[in-house]
Amino acid sequence: xxxxxxxxxxxxxxxxxxxxxxxxxxxxxxxxPGMQLAISSDMLVEGRHFFADVDPAALGHKALAVNxxxxxxxxxxxxxxxxxxxxxxxxxxxxQGFSQGLFKLADAHGCxxxxxxxxxxxxxxxxxxxxxxxxxxxxxxxxxxxxxxxxDDVYVSGTLGDARLALEALRGSIAxxxxxxxxxxxRLERPTPRIALGRALxxxxxxxxxISDGLLGDLRHILKASGVGATLDTxxxxxxxxxxxxxxxxxxxxxxxxxxxxxxxGGDDYELAFTAPASAREAVLAAAHRADxxxxxxxxxxxxxxxxxxxxxxxxxxxxYASFDHFG
Amino acid sequence: xxxxxxxxxxxxxxxxxxxxxxxxxxxxxxxxPGMQLAISSDMLVEGRHFFADVDPAALGHKALAVNxxxxxxxxxxxxxxxxxxxxxxxxxxxxQGFSQGLFKLADAHGCxxxxxxxxxxxxxxxxxxxxxxxxxxxxxxxxxxxxxxxxDDVYVSGTLGDARLALEALRGSIAxxxxxxxxxxxRLERPTPRIALGRALxxxxxxxxxISDGLLGDLRHILKASGVGATLDTxxxxxxxxxxxxxxxxxxxxxxxxxxxxxxxGGDDYELAFTAPASAREAVLAAAHRADxxxxxxxxxxxxxxxxxxxxxxxxxxxxYASFDHFG
Numbered sequence: 111x112x113x114x115x116x117x118x119x120x121x122x123x124x125x126x127x128x129x130x131x132x133x134x135x136x137x138x139x140x141x142x143p144g145m146q147l148a149i150s151s152d153m154l155v156e157g158r159h160f161f162a163d164v165d166p167a168a169l170g171h172k173a174l175a176v177n178x179x180x181x182x183x184x185x186x187x188x189x190x191x192x193x194x195x196x197x198x199x200x201x202x203x204x205x206q207g208f209s210q211g212l213f214k215l216a217d218a219h220g221c222x223x224x225x226x227x228x229x230x231x232x233x234x235x236x237x238x239x240x241x242x243x244x245x246x247x248x249x250x251x252x253x254x255x256x257x258x259x260x261x262d263d264v265y266v267s268g269t270l271g272d273a274r275l276a277l278e279a280l281r282g283s284i285a286x287x288x289x290x291x292x293x294x295x296x297r298l299e300r301p302t303p304r305i306a307l308g309r310a311l312x313x314x315x316x317x318x319x320x321i322s323d324g325l326l327g328d329l330r331h332i333l334k335a336s337g338v339g340a341t342l343d344t345x346x347x348x349x350x351x352x353x354x355x356x357x358x359x360x361x362x363x364x365x366x367x368x369x370x371x372x373x374x375x376g377g378d379d380y381e382l383a384f385t386a387p388a389s390a391r392e393a394v395l396a397a398a399h400r401a402d403x404x405x406x407x408x409x410x411x412x413x414x415x416x417x418x419x420x421x422x423x424x425x426x427x428x429x430x431y432a433s434f435d436h437f438g
Numbered sequence: 439x440x441x442x443x444x445x446x447x448x449x450x451x452x453x454x455x456x457x458x459x460x461x462x463x464x465x466x467x468x469x470x471p472g473m474q475l476a477i478s479s480d481m482l483v484e485g486r487h488f489f490a491d492v493d494p495a496a497l498g499h500k501a502l503a504v505n506x507x508x509x510x511x512x513x514x515x516x517x518x519x520x521x522x523x524x525x526x527x528x529x530x531x532x533x534q535g536f537s538q539g540l541f542k543l544a545d546a547h548g549c550x551x552x553x554x555x556x557x558x559x560x561x562x563x564x565x566x567x568x569x570x571x572x573x574x575x576x577x578x579x580x581x582x583x584x585x586x587x588x589x590d591d592v593y594v595s596g597t598l599g600d601a602r603l604a605l606e607a608l609r610g611s612i613a614x615x616x617x618x619x620x621x622x623x624x625r626l627e628r629p630t631p632r633i634a635l636g637r638a639l640x641x642x643x644x645x646x647x648x649i650s651d652g653l654l655g656d657l658r659h660i661l662k663a664s665g666v667g668a669t670l671d672t673x674x675x676x677x678x679x680x681x682x683x684x685x686x687x688x689x690x691x692x693x694x695x696x697x698x699x700x701x702x703x704g705g706d707d708y709e710l711a712f713t714a715p716a717s718a719r720e721a722v723l724a725a726a727h728r729a730d731x732x733x734x735x736x737x738x739x740x741x742x743x744x745x746x747x748x749x750x751x752x753x754x755x756x757x758x759y760a761s762f763d764h765f766g
Contacts, residue, residue, distance in 0.1 A: 133583075135648060136509060138512075148465070156559075180463040193479075229486055231483030231485070238477075241464070243466070335461070
């Protein structure tokens, strides 16, 4: 099968929202009047972002999910995406699974594949995603990293750390009971982009980003961009690990220290970390309710720079938690 | 050097035209009122699109040029691009050269780097480029592949086939005199996106695309999308090879057949092929003059499907010229 047949068979579908989709030199997209376009691009590489034997449908899901997660972080509504794909060979079973997983998530968010590229080469998936954000009275409603202020609350969505547990188990560095591995693996391979929550937080959150490299490392981007510091409560953070409720964990499978490390520095969570003024607590809860997404208040923004961890009584918690760096 | 330092040092610059550039979850772009966004994405892989030892500055140029060429083909004005880069290791000399070549071309077209991604992996460069095209009275002014009509003239810009000559010489399958290789190599490694011509052809050309896989193969996309056929004059086509004027060529270095193959099926030209009604001949020449770009009338569009080659007297020319397929 040649390049054009491959694109026609697996990656060409109607694009009712785009002015022009796959098949010409460019796709054409027209944001609605008063809308800004939010753009993000992520590249996934075998061995770095996924295992060679990963289910192709899960990979199709994840490749788009990590991009949609960036749109969620700025409160954008998904519109369209391009897909550039380097493949070692044409493997129809793989393409079938990959495109199925990709389009299932794309359809769930009304996000159309409008263009891209395919070539032969070491497996590489590069998606660029487009969303729209309203501009009201000349002011963008996009959630940025730079808006956190001293006194704001710090929140995270969903659960944290379970993806890292699965990664360690798949690498063979820890053993997990089968049911726990299955749940954790779902979190690693099928992250849920928090699109509905991101939209609901427009005008409510003061800053936001998505957690891809680990909570502490990513939160530091907000602190740096906003010129502030933060204090997080580890007694609340520990409960963000879904696995912590499992009997094996409660029975001592991992130390609390290990569980906390997964939560604070696990990576691959694709949850939102965001800040909001204390006066907006009800609005945050209402947004979470509208988005049907759990949010947890885990700390506060301080004027003093730096990131401090405290226990439930406010005592300092020692421990350095490193975040994932793609060249680390 | 970590991922964030690398991005900060080599790929973060002011973006006066974008609402938000590198450094947040998404870039923000706001097309001017009445403008449509044209989007194209190309992925370049070592061994497939460039040699491992290519000058990094030339590679930075080419990676963006092939994307700008897609904007040119639809008559769009460049605005911005994202860059996703997989690197086997952090090589500062390489990054210095690559980013310098990339930004030199970007600056020449006022095209801002607004976001992207970097990761470790086999060398892979994926650029997604954004341009704008006016919409007049509800009608997009983008040049498409589907507008060619029987009786239209067929044109190409610039010269064709020299990039292929250089490729064959670098592969060692032919020998070229040093001066000829230097010129041809420039065409292979530093293609010129025909942005000014594409814009000048808005409202003049009936169909257009850029020639990346070879004239005949690419022209077939216009014929298929427009439901027409074409006849090309090989006695004119042969003169599109710049090298054909070189004494070595005139002295019989290659057969006319080989020269014609380079012109018709060479690939990597990044020139525009376009059609226009015979009534627009003066307008085409005026557009070429405004864009300071040579255009050559090489044939006509027919109602009968298929692509026919004729000599200067109109007699049929035999010969099958294959086009480059990334999975061929």
